[in-house]
Amino acid sequence: MDDTRRQAYDRGQTIFSPDGRLYQVEYAREAVERGSPAVGVRVADGVVLAARKRRASPLLEPDSVAKLHRIDDHISIASAGHAADARQLVDRARVAAQRHRLQYGEPAPVESVTTSLADHIQESTQTGGTRPYGTALLIAGIDPNDAGESTAQSAAGSVGQLFELDPSGTPYGWRAVGIGEGSTTIRETFESALDPATADIETTVDDAVPTALDGLAVDDDEPDPDAYECLTIEPGPTVTTRSTDEIETVLRETAS
Numbered sequence: 001m002d003d004t005r006r007q008a009y010d011r012g013q014t015i016f017s018p019d020g021r022l023y024q025v026e027y028a029r030e031a032v033e034r035g036s037p038a039v040g041v042r043v044a045d046g047v048v049l050a051a052r053k054r055r056a057s058p059l060l061e062p063d064s065v066a067k068l069h070r071i072d073d074h075i076s077i078a079s080a081g082h083a084a085d086a087r088q089l090v091d092r093a094r095v096a097a098q099r100h101r102l103q104y105g106e107p108a109p110v111e112s113v114t115t116s117l118a119d120h121i122q123e124s125t126q127t128g129g130t131r132p133y134g135t136a137l138l139i140a141g142i143d144p145n146d147a148g149e150s151t152a153q154s155a156a157g158s159v160g161q162l163f164e165l166d167p168s169g170t171p172y173g174w175r176a177v178g179i180g181e182g183s184t185t186i187r188e189t190f191e192s193a194l195d196p197a198t199a200d201i202e203t204t205v206d207d208a209v210p211t212a213l214d215g216l217a218v219d220d221d222e223p224d225p226d227a228y229e230c231l232t233i234e235p236g237p238t239v240t241t242r243s244t245d246e247i248e249t250v251l252r253e254t255a256s
Contacts, residue, residue, distance in 0.1 A: 024132055025125055028167035031081050031134035037180035038067055038078035040138040040162045041190070041212045043203040046234040047140040047160035049078045050212040052220065053227045062226045072097040074107055074141045074237035080180030081135030081167075089137060093117055107237075110141040110161040114171050122169030136179045137165040142237045159235055176211070182219045189215045205232045213247065214254040223251045 016022060038051035051067035069077045069090045077093060079086035096116040100108035117137070124130045140162045164172045164179060176194055178186030193211055194203075203211075209230060217223045225248035231241045 022125060022168075025168050028081075028132040028134045029136075032136040032167065032180060033183065035080040035082070035135070035180045036067070037178055037182055037186060037216060038080045038138055039176070039178040039186055039190075039212050039216050040078060040140050040164075040174065041176045041194075041208045041215075042140070042160045042162040042174065043205055043208045045159060046142060046205045046232055047162050048205060048208045048212045048230065048232050049076055049138060049140050050209075050216050050228065050230040051078050051080075052216050053229065055224070055227055066229075068229045068231050068241075070231075070239055071113065071139075071141075072101075072107060073239065074144050074233065075110055075113060076140055076231055076233060076239055078138040078140070078179075079135055080183075082133075083135075085133045085135040086137065089117055089121070089133060089135065092120060093139070107144050109143050110139065110163070113141075114139045114163045114165060118165055118169045118171045120169075121165065121167065125168060132167045134167065136167065138177065138179060139163045139165060139171075140233055142233055142235060144235075144237050160233060176215075178215060185218055186215045189218045205234055209242065209246075210250050210254055213250050217251060217254070223255070225251060 036052050036054040038049070041048045049068055053062065053065045053067055055062065067079055069079070071077055071090070071093045075097060077090055079090070093113055096113050097108040100112065117139070121133055124132050140160065142160050162174050162177070164174055164177050176190040178190070209232065213228065213230060216228065225244050228247045228251070230247055231239060233239050
């Protein structure tokens with residue numbers, strides 16, 4: 001397709017090109033690829049989320065930049081891409097989780113929150129006057145009432161759930177995944193480090209923290225612990241933010 005014809009399909013995110021592509025959605029995916037990375041690892045007793053922040057200046061307060069977001073007592077989200085877009089989706093996820101609590105008197109299922117966000121994101125690909133969200137999310141959590149309800153989760157032996165949500169509004173379930181800059185390399189690192197058939201059955205959250213941080217730092221020659229975030233979600237449910245000292249120790253051990 002020549003540039004002139006392509007530009008005609010660039011003008012609206014709701015128009016398919018003759019080869020079935022939505023260029024604005026593809027551009028949004030490129031925005032995600034330019035964002036600092038985040039990873040998730042699902043294991044037997046929970047989920048690990050980790051992210052690396054991009055520090056524009058040594059004067060920047062590290063705590064003022066957040067890539068890991070707590071949604072409820074049992075759900076957290078990691079983001080990559082445009083931070084402002086991610087903030088809007090995080091707020092929407094919190095509202096969806098609280099609405100479910102008020103309506104049904106129980107914590108919202110992780111998959112339900114994911115589907116709610118996916119439906120909203122997908123609307124921006126077919127509604128005039130809007131643009132796709134330039135962010136991808138990793139939604140992780142534990143369903144407190146009946147963990148492992150689905151057949152797929154029960155067969156895998158994990159109480160946690162981990163979903164990737166991309167700018168098209170498509171959710172994917174993962175055992176280990178990376179989004180953002182270098183995501184392909186991160187996934188290859190996970191594929192070589194974890195056995196897809198048994199990894200999330202035999203591995204614990206404490207064992208998975210080094211795996212997650214190692215994947216996140218795979219292309220970082222001099223990891224700065226202040227630029228890394230990590231949290232774990234375990235039965236209880238309990239969301240635990242790992243300290244900078246612990247992250248520094250893990251990064252030092254994985255690098256040696």
